[in-house]
Amino acid sequence: xxxxxxxxxxxxxxxxxxxxxxxxxxxxxxxxxxxxxxxxxxxxxxxxxxxxxxxxxxxxxxxxxxxxxxxxxxxxxxxxxxxxxxxxxxxxxxxxxxxxxxxxxxxxxxxxxxxxxxxxxxxxxxxxxxxxxxxxxxxxxxxxxxxxxxxxxxxxxxxxxxxxxxxxxxxxxxxxxxxxxxxxxxxxxxxxxxxxxxxxxxxxxxxxxxxxxxxxxxxxxxxxxxxxxxxxxxxxxxxxxxxxxxxxxxxxxxxxxxxxxxxxxxxxxxxxxxxxxxxx
Ligand SMILES: NC(=O)c1ccc[n+]([C@@H]2O[C@H](COP(=O)([O-])OP(=O)(O)OC[C@H]3O[C@@H](n4cnc5c(N)ncnc54)[C@H](OP(=O)(O)O)[C@@H]3O)[C@@H](O)[C@H]2O)c1
Numbered sequence: 257x258x259x260x261x262x263x264x265x266x267x268x269x270x271x272x273x274x275x276x277x278x279x280x281x282x283x284x285x286x287x288x289x290x291x292x293x294x295x296x297x298x299x300x301x302x303x304x305x306x307x308x309x310x311x312x313x314x315x316x317x318x319x320x321x322x323x324x325x326x327x328x329x330x331x332x333x334x335x336x337x338x339x340x341x342x343x344x345x346x347x348x349x350x351x352x353x354x355x356x357x358x359x360x361x362x363x364x365x366x367x368x369x370x371x372x373x374x375x376x377x378x379x380x381x382x383x384x385x386x387x388x389x390x391x392x393x394x395x396x397x398x399x400x401x402x403x404x405x406x407x408x409x410x411x412x413x414x415x416x417x418x419x420x421x422x423x424x425x426x427x428x429x430x431x432x433x434x435x436x437x438x439x440x441x442x443x444x445x446x447x448x449x450x451x452x453x454x455x456x457x458x459x460x461x462x463x464x465x466x467x468x469x470x471x472x473x474x475x476x477x478x479x480x481x482x483x484x485x486x487x488x489x490x491x492x493x494x495x496x497x498x499x500x501x502x503x504x505x506x507x508x509x510x511x512x513x514x515x516x517x518x519x520x521x522x523x524x525x526x527x528x529x530x531x532x533x534x535x536x
Contacts, residue, residue, distance in 0.1 A: 321349025322516045328352045331381055331407075334361035336476030337426070340504030341511045346374035348512045355381035400444035405451060412464070421464040424514050425452050427526060429472040432534035449526045456524030465523040467514050472530020474502040496532040 328345040332338040333354035346352040346369060354365050359380050366378035404425055415421035427448040434442035452468035459466055473483055473492065483489050483501055492498065507529050513519050514527075528534060 321347070322518070323512065324349035326350045326515070328515065329355070331355050334358070334365040336478055337471060337474055337504045337507045339365060340508040342376070343369055343372070343374065344505065344508030344512045345515065346376055348516070350515075351375045351377070354378045357381070397440060397444050397447075400441070401447045401451065404448070408455070412459070412462075415464055416462050419463050421459075421462075422515055422519070423455065423459070423464060423466040424511055425466070425468040427452075427468050427470045429470060429528065429530050429534060431470065431526075432528070452526055453524050460523060465514075465520070467519075467522060467524065468526040469507055469511060469514075470526050470528040470530070471507050472502055472528065472532070474504055474507060474529075476504060496530075496534075498531045500531065502529065502531060 323345055326349070328342070328350040330338055330342040330345065330352055333342040333352075334356040338356075339354075342352045342354045342365070352369070352375065354362060354369070354376060355378060356362055356365075357380065362378040362380055366376050369376040408423065412421075425448050428441070428445040430438060430442045431445040431449050434446075448468060449470075452466050456466040473479055473489075475483060482492075489501075510527060510529055514522065
């Protein structure tokens with residue numbers, strides 16, 4: 257996930273499934289619309305989103321909270337962990353731009369969050385179609401590692417202009433405890449730990465912090481295959497002394513904290529949210 261801040265604005269975008277290596281014209285347009293939103297905020301124009309290519313407008317409510325007057329751009333935000341993060345950042349006062357591959361999911365998420373009185377808009381960020389099986393490995397690495405790096409390279413100039421920022425990548429407990437059948441996924445998520453550390457050093461002089469959320473097993477559609485597999489789940493629970501299944505909201509609070517000024521002295525950390533420590 258990624259955030260940028262100066263006096264007026266935060267950009268915040270979880271870079272989990274994120275973008276493919278190559279951006280189509282449509283993808284670039286989606287990114288451009290995110291940048292426009294950020295530019296608006298940096299000029300303090302929360303009131304009007306006219307001219308933005310987002311589908312639904314802000315509720316225009318007054319923003320209060322630790323992230324007031326910041327904009328959060330959350331990708332992969334229409335379900336699961338990303339959705340919980342979007343909701344939490346909005347509850348903490350940010351204006352949130354949610355995005356995912358499918359317009360109907362974006363519309364549903366925006367409507368749900370606006371229905372809660374939150375300041376939210378949405379835009380589609382399609383990261384491309386699935387490749388054939390032979391290209392599966394390359395695709396996972398592209399989507400999980402290369403794409404966040406590419407996305408960052410496009411967003412960083414905007415953060416640099418603001419002189420401060422925060423990036424939050426989303427890895428996985430699989431980086432510490434590899435699933436035997438998920439080799440490429442394990443490798444991609446492990447690479448994100450390294451990307452976090454490297455970027456945190458490289459970007460520190462620009463005032464940009466880079467940290468990483470490392471979720472354990474969190475109850476979402478994505479992880480159904482694990483937590484609904486009784487044998488796997490019971491073994492896992494027993495082995496790691498887990499008391500319960502994680503919820504997306506367990507991740508959202510950490511992300512909001514890492515975006516906030518309270519975390520301004522935290523940089524280069526991979527933080528596990530799993531109900532246990534894989535390092536014990
Ligand atoms: N749940 C877990 O137990 C767990 C554990 C460790 C790590 N994680 C990591 O946490 C992240 C989120 O997982 P989740 O469990 O919240 O998944 P989820 O419930 O399936 O939600 C995924 C979200 O991302 C969007 N999305 C999927 N592929 C995308 C793509 N290529 N480009 C843009 N948006 C995309 C989906 O919407 P659309 O379909 O509309 O695009 C949806 O909003 C992933 O990086 C995953 O590896 C999850």
